[in-house]
Amino acid sequence: MSAYASLTVHFGRIAAMSNAIGILQWDSDTMMPKGAASSRAESLALLRVLQHEMAAHPQLGEWLEAADGDAGVGDWERANLREIRRVWTAQTALPADLVEASSKAISACEMAWRQARADSNFLALLPFLAEVLRLQREAGAAKGEKLGLSPYDALLNDYEPGGRSEKIDALFDDLAAFLPGFTEQALAVQSRHPTPAPLEGPFAIEAQRGLGQRMMAALGYDFDRGRLDVSTHPFCGGADNDVRITTRYDEADFSKALMGVIHETGHALYEQGRPAAFMSQPVGQARGMVLHESQSLLMEMQACRSPEFLGFAAPLMREAFNASGPDWEAGALWRRYTRIERGFIRVDADEVTYPAHVILRYRLEKALIADTMPLSELPAAWNAGMRDLLGTVPPNDRLGCLQDIHWPSGGWGYFPTYTLGAIAAAQLFDAACQAEPDTLPGIARGDFAPLVGWLRTHVHAQGARLDTDELLTRATGRPLDAAVFKAHLARRYLAD
Amino acid sequence: MSAYASLTVHFGRIAAMSNAIGILQWDSDTMMPKGAASSRAESLALLRVLQHEMAAHPQLGEWLEAADGDAGVGDWERANLREIRRVWTAQTALPADLVEASSKAISACEMAWRQARADSNFLALLPFLAEVLRLQREAGAAKGEKLGLSPYDALLNDYEPGGRSEKIDALFDDLAAFLPGFTEQALAVQSRHPTPAPLEGPFAIEAQRGLGQRMMAALGYDFDRGRLDVSTHPFCGGADNDVRITTRYDEADFSKALMGVIHETGHALYEQGRPAAFMSQPVGQARGMVLHESQSLLMEMQACRSPEFLGFAAPLMREAFNASGPDWEAGALWRRYTRIERGFIRVDADEVTYPAHVILRYRLEKALIADTMPLSELPAAWNAGMRDLLGTVPPNDRLGCLQDIHWPSGGWGYFPTYTLGAIAAAQLFDAACQAEPDTLPGIARGDFAPLVGWLRTHVHAQGARLDTDELLTRATGRPLDAAVFKAHLARRYLAD
Structure with a gap:
């Protein structure tokens, strides 16, 4: 499989994960009974961590480098490579401890804000x-x-x-x-x-x-x-x-x-x-x-x-x-x-x-x-x-x-x-x-x-x-x- | 963390994944518009593969061995170890190619059965x-x-x-x-x-x-x-x-x-x-x-x-x-x-x-x-x-x-x-x-x-x-x- 094809398969999986998260988030806001809130938060947190791991995977850097030289990559494909690189850069830009500290600070701040x-x-x-x-x-x-x-x-x-x-x-x-x-x-x-x-x-x-x-x-x-x-x-x-x-x-x-x-x-x-x-x-x-x-x-x-x-x-x-x-x-x-x-x-x-x-x-x-x-x-x-x-x-x-x-x-x-x-x-x-x-x-x-x-x-x-x-x-x-x-x-x- | 505690954290994550799958499956059967069927099938397949990987993880075998010797493991905890071992055995009993062949044969057979x-x-x-x-x-x-x-x-x-x-x-x-x-x-x-x-x-x-x-x-x-x-x-x-x-x-x-x-x-x-x-x-x-x-x-x-x-x-x-x-x-x-x-x-x-x-x-x-x-x-x-x-x-x-x-x-x-x-x-x-x-x-x-x-x-x-x-x-x-x-x-x- 070419590096470009590997990337599209990988991003297909990331999309499948995003779709799962999207429906679970929708359900949280429309259908979920209130007693399920903490179980649901755990499920969503797990899927988001897995999604981040997929989008920040080190292999992506190698594929991206190799894909630049892939023959037969057309207009849309080149734009796709650009966007893949953008997603990957965004996902790898932040150190894990900053992401975690930010997530905790936001949870606390949202609670404080309501009051x-x-x-x-x-x-x-x-x-x-x-x-x-x-x-x-x-x-x-x-x-x-x-x-x-x-x-x-x-x-x-x-x-x-x-x-x-x-x-x-x-x-x-x-x-x-x-x-x-x-x-x-x-x-x-x-x-x-x-x-x-x-x-x-x-x-x-x-x-x-x-x-x-x-x-x-x-x-x-x-x-x-x-x-x-x-x-x-x-x-x-x-x-x-x-x-x-x-x-x-x-x-x-x-x-x-x-x-x-x-x-x-x-x-x-x-x-x-x-x-x-x-x-x-x-x-x-x-x-x-x-x-x-x-x-x-x-x-x-x-x-x-x-x-x-x-x-x-x-x-x-x-x-x-x-x-x-x-x-x-x-x-x-x-x-x-x-x-x-x-x-x-x-x-x-x-x-x-x-x-x-x-x-x-x-x-x-x-x-x-x-x-x-x-x-x-x-x-x-x-x-x-x-x-x-x-x-x-x-x-x-x-x-x-x-x-x-x-x-x-x-x-x-x-x-x-x-x-x-x-x-x-x-x-x-x-x-x-x-x-x-x-x-x-x-x-x-x-x-x-x-x-x-x-x-x-x-x-x-x-x-x-x-x-x-x-x-x-x-x-x-x-x-x-x-x-x-x-x-x-x-x-x-x-x-x- | 003790081996037993590591196992409970790991199975907590597996439960969070099962809960996600359970709600997505429920949605497929109750709420999902028909045009979403194939996207949903991909999301569910991905989550099931990830769930299987978690439940069949080689590390579990080591933890299970170590946990048998864990001090302070009571009646429920011993029963939990027994059930964890049962799940792990079931998940690791089948070679991956048999699981895949079976899944394909079932899909084809269900279609043939309807007709x-x-x-x-x-x-x-x-x-x-x-x-x-x-x-x-x-x-x-x-x-x-x-x-x-x-x-x-x-x-x-x-x-x-x-x-x-x-x-x-x-x-x-x-x-x-x-x-x-x-x-x-x-x-x-x-x-x-x-x-x-x-x-x-x-x-x-x-x-x-x-x-x-x-x-x-x-x-x-x-x-x-x-x-x-x-x-x-x-x-x-x-x-x-x-x-x-x-x-x-x-x-x-x-x-x-x-x-x-x-x-x-x-x-x-x-x-x-x-x-x-x-x-x-x-x-x-x-x-x-x-x-x-x-x-x-x-x-x-x-x-x-x-x-x-x-x-x-x-x-x-x-x-x-x-x-x-x-x-x-x-x-x-x-x-x-x-x-x-x-x-x-x-x-x-x-x-x-x-x-x-x-x-x-x-x-x-x-x-x-x-x-x-x-x-x-x-x-x-x-x-x-x-x-x-x-x-x-x-x-x-x-x-x-x-x-x-x-x-x-x-x-x-x-x-x-x-x-x-x-x-x-x-x-x-x-x-x-x-x-x-x-x-x-x-x-x-x-x-x-x-x-x-x-x-x-x-x-x-x-x-x-x-x-x-x-x-x-x-x-x-x-x-x-x-x-x-x-x-x-x-x-x-x-x-x-």
Whole structure:
């Protein structure tokens, strides 16, 4: 067997292990009875250790060296070798004692965070978070040394391969200058319309589930290779050829579950559309979190808050909930789904104010990793940033710097991908509408095939073959760039 | 760390792997979308190979030798060492190429069997089954050589450690002499009562599920450590502290799901009652398939086809299905649940005729493994055995020797445990009634605590510490013995 073939067999086994872990993780979040938690934690820990051992196996280094000279290795194969090398480097970059110390510090910090958030007590979190931060800095430095990157860029690289803070700084500085004035303007336009009262429920869960499944089917989700279930925190997970999404239902408000299902379906379409021939290989995986988030936001924000979509969805909503009246007309629903508000909580934010939440976190975590700001100053810096970027200051740390689990759980370098994803979503949707003129008319009929067909070709089926900017350039004519996103916001929120 | 401690840590990891496999297998049978089948098969195959490597690890031999001399190893620990040695011996007895050949032959044979059964075509199955049989003989010989057992007993030993065909021959010869005449008598008694017409449905699935869950709760099933779901073939599976059972619902007949749920709950109570301190160790596992089947049959046949149980259950059934009338009185329901019939199909058989199905299969598989009967003669031998044991001959092989998947799927030596389990169930239930006089009055009130408390102590919490006969002797005063089973049948089926 050639060295390249040996590598693909080995990575096929790693994929089989990832698939097992993915389903067990899904089960933990959806089906598992509470008494099984500690047994399950042991099973997952064992499989993760075995997976790490497989991906960090010394033999891989030899195979990689030999495979570079393998004859007959084509375009995709070369890209696969590059991605294999990336995975192997990431898995071997950290000394085992750092991985273990980090895992323990994160477990302790997550526990402390739950209590600290409930009590709105940042000082109680501080020592735990300081330890996580210290180890993240160390991990970033260790990875950075191998890759020739700054510690922050090395952490970012885990979520967004090829992502660089220098580019993000430029994008975010531009947006940070644009958004406060824009938000002001958009709120002024919005104030000319009355604030709608909540739609009158209750909305039966079965009807909500049925409507969600109807939308998933319209978007092109393949139910033979996935499921829809319920979990406390919605996610898209599972395995190759088994992409499972979850939501949670609120009988008083069906929109959260509906828009959540559409968002997760966007993620799932990416996973279901990965290249079949490389499904279990590193080059067949999704490119990174920027494009992943672009696919969910493209569906949720670009496609499914459009007047066209609401023209299609309004009668289905009325039918599902046996509702009628002016509030249930497409136009009124569209106004409802494009309301904006200056809030404290990122996960509740609309697409206009969301970037401010992200830019704030990005700037803070970059300073903390670079050690140019003491962690003890986080609450004050948070509130100052909220004032500058959003014009509103949270009354306490529970609604401020304690709201997200990312930092306590070691997710440093993740936050920027949300807004980079929103920017990419605007760019890709615009390009799809131009390349496939039936995109929006299709959505108005409930036919997503023109849109999804274009995404399949230009995004999903590309796997990890290209880097994000190269993929975007081929698909949209330019690398990641906020111009289309800003134009989209202006069109949607400044028109009356 | 002592050698014994090293072994317990190692077997803790093997248990964590078994738990992962158990949940993935459960998911395959209950939740998995059909498009995921081949990815899942790869994940399960990988985990099973890793599990085998862990259980057959050469280091175990050294630890086992050293642990024999470990100071401070008590009663349970010695039994654990014995069980660890048993697992290790079983895992190392077979050469890898035999395991692989067997696994391939079984896959091919199961496929051929599905078609052959549908077509009632034994000849189409013959070459595939011959190959499985040949490899089972080889496996039995290899294991038998290590253990000093005949090939058949070596196969049996995998399902029922310590089981020996010499003892089974005696028990089954006795039953085979007793049952034909008994069945005749019981049918004569039954003929004095009119055959009841089916209860009038449809019976809504939600109502059936609710009734099943009500019964599970009454029996003492712990819903914090398990679930009830739906699958084509009902089973009890899952993991430590996560014992999941399944059933299937028929809107025309609620009794199958109800009695199926009670049967699987019996299995689940055994699993949930295993000793907590040894949950992940070999000595903390269920003893074998005889006692496992005894626990399901004790609940389904002994406890829950009693007049006492139907006194408790009848009002709940009426309430669940909003039913009334004489057919729904406890006495009429009891007659319905104790009807017997000479049928062709084992899985549909009642407790009187079931042993005949099992004795037939046991005698045939023993002769086939010993090579004292050519496989080509199976259909004729089957039909002759049905005539002798049951007085009825199937009109074709679909209703005859092609009905079960056990032989095509390599389950040789399994069949006798069904009837040995029924015998043990009668013995244990009788002993429980004597030791805990509130057992039957409790059941009449829907309170299974007296029964289950006794089973917890005398069966479940014993794990695999004792062999089956020793456990039965301590619990009931004698080893496995059909006298109580025969007395139970006489009491239930010969009284008018």
